Amino acid sequence: MAKVEITDLILRDAHQCLIATRMRTEDMLPICKKLDSVGFWSLEAWGGATYDACVRFLKEDPWERLRQLRKAIPNTRIQMLLRGQNLLGYRHYSDDVVRNFVKLAAKNGVDVFRIFDAMNDIRNLRVSIEATHKEGKHAQGAISYTTSPVHTTETFIEMAKQFQELGCDSIAIKDMAGLLTPHATTELVTGLNKTIEIPIHIHSHATSGMADMCQLKAIENGCYHIDTAISAFSNGASHPPTETMVAALRGTEFDTGLDLELIQEIGLYFHEVRKKYHQFESEFTGLDTRVQVNQVPGGMISNLYSQLREQGALEHMNDVMKEIPKVRKDLGYPPLVTPTSQIVGTQAVFNVVTGERYKTITNEVKFYLQGRYGKAPGQINNTVRRKAIGNEDIIDCRPADLLDDEMGKLTSEIGELAKSEEDVQIYAMFPEIGRDFLQQREDNNLVPEPLEPPLATDNAGNPAPVDFNVTLHGESYHIKVTGTGHKNLETRPFYVSVDGMPEEILVETLDAIDLSGEPMNSKSSKRPRATQPGHVTTSMPGTIVDILVAEGDDVKAGDSILVTEAMKMETEIKAPISGKVVSINVGKGDSVNPDEILIELE
Secondary structure, eight states: OOOOEEEEOTTTHHHHHHSTTOOOHHHHGGGHHHHHHHOOSEEEEEETTHHHHIIIIIOOOHHHHHHHHHHHOSSSEEEEEEOGGGTTSSSOOOHHHHHHHHHHHHHHTOOEEEEOOTTOOGGGTHHHHHHHHHTTOEEEEEEEOOOBTTBOHHHHHHHHHHHHHTTOSEEEEEETTSOOOHHHHHHHHHHHHHHOOSOEEEEEOOTTSOHHHHHHHHHHTTOOEEEEBOGGGOSTTSOOBHHHHHHHHTTSTTOOOOOHHHHHHHHHHHHHHHHTTGGGOOTTSSOOTTHHHHOOOHHHHHHHHHHHHHTTOGGGHHHHHHHHHHHHHHTTOOOSOTTHHHHHHHHHHHHHHSSSTTSSOOHHHHHHHHTTTOOOSSOOOHHHHHHHHTTOOOOOSOGGGGOOOOHHHHHHHHGGGOOSHHHHHHHHHOHHHHHHHHHHHHTTOOOOOOOOOOOOBOTTSOBOOOEEEEEETTEEEEEEEEEEOOOBTTEEEEEEEETTEEEEEEEEOGGGBOTTSOBTTOGGGGSOBOOSTTEEOOSSOEEEEEEOOOTTOEEOTTOEEEEEEETTEEEEEEOSSSEEEEEEOOOTTOEEOTTBOSEEEO
16 A cells, blocks of 8 residues: 655745745644644745745744744654755855754754755755754755756756765655646656655645646656645645645545545634735736746745835736746756745846846846856856856856855854854844844844735625726726735835736825925935936845945946845945945945935046
C-alpha cells in the first residue's frame, strides 16, 4: 500500500500567495492543536517571505513566532523554506552566517529544511545542506522548476543526482509558478525515480489550473509526498486544496488516512480568518493561464500587486506582467523564485514606470550580472550587462567564496540592540528595517500596520455589493471594487477594475484642497518639483537608504550620490551633472516621490 503523505502550507506559502504574507501569529495559534492532530507529514510554517513580513509589516519577532508554533505543534514536523546561501534575505551571506542561521532555526523548532537556490546553482546549496545535517535535521533539496530554452528534464534529473550525492534526505520538485503540466510531471517524476533512491515531494501552485492533475500524475508515477493548502487559502496562486486531495485519494491504494472532517473544521476556521485580511486580496491571485507565458510565481503575484498599489502604480500591473518575460530573457532565463523573482519583477516595474527599458537599474540586477548570485542558466544580454556594469569583471566562482566571515562584524554593528544571536540574524537579513525593528522593540513601540475594518454589509448582514455597471456619457462600464488603501489624513485610495483593467482612485475631502487646487495633505507638496538639470530626483516612489555625499562636495556626472529602496530592491541614484552639492533635502528613512528635488547640484 503506497500511502500518500501531505505537507500542508496554510501557515506559510498559502497566505504568502493570497494575502501577501500578512497572516499574524495570533490567528495561527488558536487552530494549531487541531492542525497538529491531523497527522500531516509536516506543516510548512516558517521561512520564505514570512520572516521579512514579520519584521517589516507585522512587527513580530519571527523567531518568537517559530518558538510559539513549536510549542503549539509538538507532534508534527515543522518545515521551513530556506534560500540556500541567500537564507531569507536578498543577497548571499558568508558561510558562518548560514551555519549560524541553520543552527538557530533548528534549535528554535525547524525539523525539515527545504533548501533551494534561485539559479539552481548547486554550489549555493552545499553549506546549507551540510549545516542541516550537522544539526540532525531533514535536508530536502529543492529543484526550482521552470521552462525555457535552456531548461530540460535532463537538467533537473542531473540536479537531483547532485542533491543525492550531497546526502539530501529527500527531493522536492518546487513548481513555484504552476508551470508543470500532467505530461511534464509524468516525464520528470518517472525520470527521477529511475535515477535517484530518495523520496520525491511535489510542490505545485494552482495558478494555471493544473496542479491537482499534476499531483495525481506524480502519485501514479511514484511520488508519494504532496504539498496542499487548507481550502480557505487554496487554488489560484496558492495550491490544491487539502480537503480535495484527501477526498480524491480516499478509498484508493494511495489513501492518506487523514480525517477529512477534522480538516474541514480547520478550513471553516481559516475561512473566517481570511476575511480579516481583505485589504490584501488581489484580483491577480486567481486562476490565470497567462502564467504559462509570464511565469510569475504565486507569492510574487500577491506581493507585486501589493507593492505596485503602495507605489501608486497599480495601473501598470498588466504591462509589468508582459515585461517580466523580456527581462528574464535578458538575464539568461533564471527561474522566477525569490530572490530572482523580486530582482526581475522590480526591474520590470522600473522599465515600465520610467517609460524606458533599463533607464534605472537596481543594485541587485547589477550584482546578478556580475555573477554574485551564481551562474545564469542561459546567455545574458551583453548590451544590458554593459549598460549595468560596464567593463567590470564577471566572477565565476561560488559567490560566497568571496565573502569573509560576517557574524563578528554584524554583532558589533548592531551592538546592544541585539539581545540574542537571533536578534543579530534579524539585523543580518535586513540591516535597515532590522535595526528599526530592534530599536522600536527597545522603545516598546512596535506597532503593526493597521488592518482595514471588516467589509461593509447591508441591513441584512450580507456583504455590500462591489460589482457595478455604470453608464457615463452614454458609455457603459463594468466596475469592481477590489480594495482600499490606508486613509492618510483626508485622503484614501480606492482600487477598482474598469472592464477588467486595474485602476486607482484617490478620494479627498473638499476641505483638504486649498484654492490653488493642490491637496493640502499631499506628500508631493513637501518638496519642490525638479525644474533644472542639477535637480536630483528618483523615478520611483521609495525610501532613502543612504546618502553618499555631503553639502559642499564636488561630484561628477554619473557618480552615485543616493541609495533608495523601492519594492525591497535598492537603486543608486546618479548625479545628472557635474557640480557642487548645494543642498540635501532628504534624510535616511525618508519617503520620496518621483520628480521631487532630493539633492540640488550647481
